[in-house]
Amino acid sequence: MTKIISVDDLSYQYPDAERPTLNHISFEVNAGEWVAIVGHNGSGKSTLVRALDGLIDFKSGTVTVAGTKLSPESVWLVREHIGMVFQNPDNQFVGATVADDVAFGLENAGVPRPEMQHRVQDALEAVDMWQFAEREPSRLSGGQKQRVALAGIIAMNPSIIVLDEATSMLDPHGRQTVLSVLQHLRRSNQAPTILSITHDLSEAAQAQRLLVMDNGQLISEGTPRAIFSDEQLLESTGLDLPFSTKLSQQLAKQGLVTPKQYLTDDELEDWLWQSHLTM
């Protein structure tokens, strides 16, 4: 499998900070993989993805994106591979209309107008926002805004999409619409690599692999199942417990049977049904 991102022994300390925000971080991401980075606020997650995009001037360690080693000379080449969606939907609009906004990156890249028009349409259709093309971005809901931001990135066809808590300010419906766009995109021809920073366990559960950060260090990595099974790890890093774990704890309090290992919500439903049938 091709490695699209390689981070090797990356460290970074903000000026005036007492300790490093990134402390000897190494990991790799395969092309087409969906990786979620989890950890509490201040654990270094956002700094890490900013380092990938050359937004942080790190002195120690290397970052390689799509075969290009990140350096002051290569930063623009690297950025062509990465599209980023940030947390606050209101801080990332430049266009007067939704279509203008999506076209902004293409205009900057000098894409000829006829091609630009169809790429804008394709991107807005991919996020189910084409019918809003002539609207003002400021009048959209949070979920719609994030989908437009995502369209602006899809139009550029980057090989990597980074989502920095992109769903954390959305209501449950808005969050669901953004996640279903991502699921759809992964099955499309673009099939980008996705790197999402999130606190939301349902979003993390969609990833193939989780990286857990704490105090600037990568303290664990594994499948969602492996990480969600580790109650101690989840609690010590300030993450939520999955609902199935919370319910199992309450069942134990009532003196009822509980599963012997971590189960997803669906698996717990099956397991409870089986136990019920033995009554």
Place this chain on the structure above:
Amino acid sequence: MAITFDHVNYMYQPNSPFEAVGLSDVSFTVPSESFTAIIGHTGSGKSTLVQHLNGLLKPTSGTVTVDDFQLTAKTTNKHLKSLHQHVGMVFQFPENQLFDQTVERDIAFGPLNFGFTNEEAMSLAHQAAHDVGLPDELLNRSPFELSGGQMRRVAIAGVLASQPSVLVLDEPTAGLDPRGRAEMMAMFAKLKADQQLTVILVTHQMDDVADYADQALVMAHSNLIKAGTPAEIFADPEWVKAQQLALPTAANFAQHLVTRGFEFDSLPLTAEQLAIQLRGQLPKEGR
């Protein structure tokens, strides 16, 4: 402090091409010292409603009553000061409103503005900082050097320092991590109990509604479409879904169990309630 909305209507930019309905004939009562959640999807009128609680918006028609204060279309701005002091508003991302050089001065700004002496204001600021769990050594720091969670606590302390009896919280945990969210919700519950506050919470987190609210108001298209206890609001899952709202996680899971033949007297809203109702439907441990 009890709050009553009596046939409240609000029009945005009336008599202009941009005229739009903000609230349509909204009536309800919130008992003193209760915890009320306001839910509804984005654009349903939740924020318009809460902005009437301290007179940031005045009804186009109808009356808002907060204890003995009445707010109508005719209320003049100079009469709003006592309302401002009694109703503390914590907006979304309140840390964006910090401005002063030290945490202490930022928190003391409200009391100073309401006419407390410098000494009183500082004492109120220290008390409020303590109430939100800010350590004393932070008081002389710049608020802008603090972490996001601490900055939010400073902003909330700034609201509490004026000793409001109603605390309005507009998505106060948005953007916090799960531990920060849980700590902040526990803090509000404690503040409510210790200071006999009436709390109004605007939220998308149905689990918080289930865990903390005494009653909930459901807004849709500028109308109040349902009011009741969380159990009453979530009792009809089909209706909840039709409003594009979610069920609390435990209620949703319980719904799935019903299709597998489990039975519940009432829909459980929390993991604890669900486990209690599963007694008798599951084998005991160690058998």
